[in-house]
Amino acid sequence: MHVLILGAAGMIGRKLTARLVADGNVGGRGIDRLTLADVVAPPEPAGAAGTAEGVVADLAVPGAAERLVDDRPDLIFQLAAVVSGEAEADFDKGYRVNLDGTRALLDAIRAAGGYRPRLVFTSSIAVYGPPMTDPIPEDFQEAPLTSYGTQKAIGELLLADYTRRGFVDGVGLRLPTICIRPGRPNKAASGFFSSILREPLVGREAVLPVPETVRHWHASPRAAVGFLVRAAALDGQDVGPRRTLSMPGLSATVGEQIEALRRAAGDRAVRLIRREPDESVMRIVETWAPALDATRAMRLGFTAETSFDEIIRVHIEDELGGSP
């Protein structure tokens, strides 16, 4: 089958590409073509069994979405998004990419006619805002307090309606914060959750802008790729009309993250974390959920890590060649 990844140059996009190339199939269906699209050229994957091609495209540009679905990919991953901090700083860009881009994709699929691909859409825990219960049940109101969360909540609504009308076969995933993000920090307000572990693990300083009592919902990049692959292979009937699922994760405080770092890399690593309170980050983070009720997703076979020791171990295996 033909798989299209939108946002393929991003961190999750690259890891998903590597996983699909390694597996050679999704849910038992062989992949004979892989199209990797992003606003910057995605890296060419090595070792793809069939054809793999990179496409530079911005979904929100008129005509771009139509061209991307012109060859009718059987499976589409919509990972392209402006992250939370950037969507808050640049109102227009956030709406253009996160709302207009996703809607353009849905409309292009619909316009193609007689075509109903599986579309895996990445939503976020940021769709929820306070006051919240702990954990947040799946039938809780999506009342975000960020523009990013607003755009993702709208994406969920569109995905459900276009699926209900038979234009697409959508499955949305409310992703936890992904931790430990490898590589360079991005503009996500959640970036520190990763950097306070990632940087000390290789002997570098990291800044902690919030108190250690902040509790949040986490899953590793490896778990996130697992969610995407599972969503691609799900039977749509098993999902029902509420097309977006809250993903499993690990609810942990920053303090618990730091203790896991201490167990993995010692006091010296922990001392590299510099406290530098930042009100603007705190204001965003305190609107986020501490934990999601992911019962429905877990019944459907989605799994995540159950300790921060495990999340750190995954990072060491996948990013640091097995040892810190």
Add this chain to the structure above:
Amino acid sequence: MHVLILGAAGMIGRKLTARLVADGNVGGRGIDRLTLADVVAPPEPAGAAGTAEGVVADLAVPGAAERLVDDRPDLIFQLAAVVSGEAEADFDKGYRVNLDGTRALLDAIRAAGGYRPRLVFTSSIAVYGPPMTDPIPEDFQEAPLTSYGTQKAIGELLLADYTRRGFVDGVGLRLPTICIRPGRPNKAASGFFSSILREPLVGREAVLPVPETVRHWHASPRAAVGFLVRAAALDGQDVGPRRTLSMPGLSATVGEQIEALRRAAGDRAVRLIRREPDESVMRIVETWAPALDATRAMRLGFTAETSFDEIIRVHIEDELGGSP
């Protein structure tokens, strides 16, 4: 102050206009200008104290929203919408009017700059879909099973985000089904809730497409106008970040409606109701909520009828000159 009503030619728009003209003020602030906009020419109101003007405009046409807010009205009522049955039958029209029109209005207000009017947005009980609790708490997920409900839920999200960002001072109202709607039936799937009372009250037949056990959430047109006027005068601080309020109403079965009709107009009126089951209407109606928890709105001073006898009496007073 200057008041702009969008959707002024509709049933609620005309009643709101009459109420504002009669009151001459909103929340104690005198109205010196009233602009009535709709896709068809709204009727000229008689007896307005200041200037009243009609404007033919379609919010979703580029430039229309900018022209409407060019004179910076202090208070805007956004009532313009394609109703549920039509938004289901005409996918593109529903999204164009109900989503793009509302977003164009919000963007025009934002683009005006240094201007933050009170915007009263009409959402709907149709934002909720099954499985539902009874009554539906305000923090329940908006998972509609109609395109109309989807568009209204998206409007709520945009209203909250644009308000949070300081671009507008929005208040949304999740309206019950309005009953008894006067005049000609429209394309709302909920139309029968009104016609089974309205038509027999004047000796005409009416069609009932659903079983008498269907239970739903109702308020009169007079109560709806009261909601709008109350929303216009609210202190935004009292609303908080969740800008849309579930409106009070009356939870009643079709059977209870019919018994109230019998008390008001006798068996002869009830015999004018013809049972004609319609699966397409039933499919839409069964996705709607039987009752909303409107505690927050009631604390803020919103009130509705408490019996169907009262709803019928309001109709007889307001539409039939006081006697059936």
